[in-house]
Amino acid sequence: MAVSGMETLDIISRLQSSDVDNSTLEALRITTDRLCSEYPYLPSGQLVTEGRQWLKRVAGLQGQRLTLAQHKEVLTLSGWLALLVECVEYDMGDRPAAESTRRAALSLANESENGEIAGWAHEMRAWFCLTTGDYRGIIAASQAGTDVAPHHGVAIQLAAQEAKAWARLKDRRQTEVALDRGRKLLEGMPYPENLDNHFVVDPAKFDYYAMDCYRLLGEDRIAETLAQEVIRASTDFDGTERAPMRMAEARLTLGVVAARQGDVEQAVNYGELALTAERQSLPSLLMVSRELAAIVHRDYADEAAGREYLDHLNTLTRAT
Template sequence: MRAWYALTAGDSRGVVAAAEAGEAAAPCHSVAVQLAAQRAKAWARMGDRRQVELALDQGRRILGGLPYPENLDHHFVVDPAKFDFYAMDCYRIVGENGLAEVYADEVVRSSTDSSGIVRKPMRVAEAQITLGVVAARAGDLDRAVDLGRQALSGNRRSLPSLAMVATDLSSVLTKHYPDAQETQDFADELRAVKAGRTA
């Protein structure tokens, strides 16, 4: 939990330190997979692509050696679909748009059942943000903002995590479309969400 709190607080070095301590204490457990992924996210935010790949590779190796989990709803259990969610985040941050989009599409697919009901709404919201970032970087402002608004409008969300990734989208919009009204509108909606109001 210390690694996650540090991540959402913007303390990337603190994430790495907490993750390494946790991995040393439980090197062959599911939580070590999650910690490797949190470390990868921190390295992504620090701009170190090599360390991102090393952390993701370590997480995949540990995950590959574990039995398939019995309870996928347990917060500290990581399954392949959850690891894709972590990788998506890393690739969005480092600007690997193609990989980010592939992982985001897979996150949406694996989080939605055959009847179209979203079973993992928080994962889908962050995937929508990722797809919004990719759209913004590709020049599609309307799609980017629409996806961002969809993500913010969900009823079930982890506010610190959602706010962090939505801020990524807001930053990309500001960079690419600084004078667009849609950029300001999205920033206003994000501020409202951070303040605890409905998007």
């Protein structure tokens, strides 16, 4: 049956009408940004609960009458919240849940045609591969993410993840190539408005990734300098630690450098500080802690400080 002009106008009007006002969506944007900004320091249990609750609320809006633009916005907000929940699930050691949520985020990204969210979903895959020792998987995930989000900030972090993989494969040239690509991308991006948002890459975060690479390559002086800069940039004027997980890995880097230089007391000191941080990403923390533990076990297992650190790390690993 042919559609008359009046019927066509009615259809367009229905598509442009909505049960959700723009102020509601703006409030949800602000809430999503707030939750993503609380990732570095809010207790994992609290953040994952809030994230899931808000994800459920936002997803529930799809059952209401939305304009096409609002429908896309709801899918986008759901994608960001899914990415956040996935991060915290993995921090807590719940790998199956994190992978399921990652796949959901990627599906939402594809449905909303949002390359940036898709890029972060691939970046998460690279992170999972990093902590499980699948270094070729990191490279594949990084390249897949770069293909879908070449001009977004996530491309910087994807380059950094690829550099981490090459560093663990002991390929210095490819590590430097990936780091250089990430730096050039960073220099070409506008300075972020909200540095606290977990899905924003800033110079301090890139230093953190480079620190990891140079530690693996045995460049102790560069790694130490970068670790000190990460700690400085992550500490407020009053001593408050704004990025405790990042600082934990910086301290472990300083611990590795101290252990290589023969200072077991300082090495273990840094190692213990990292293990006792209130906000932890367990897979990443244990991965870097084992680097320090390998040196302590090899060179200082007979010393009391070395034994105590190894016992503490073993206890945490068993609990995880």
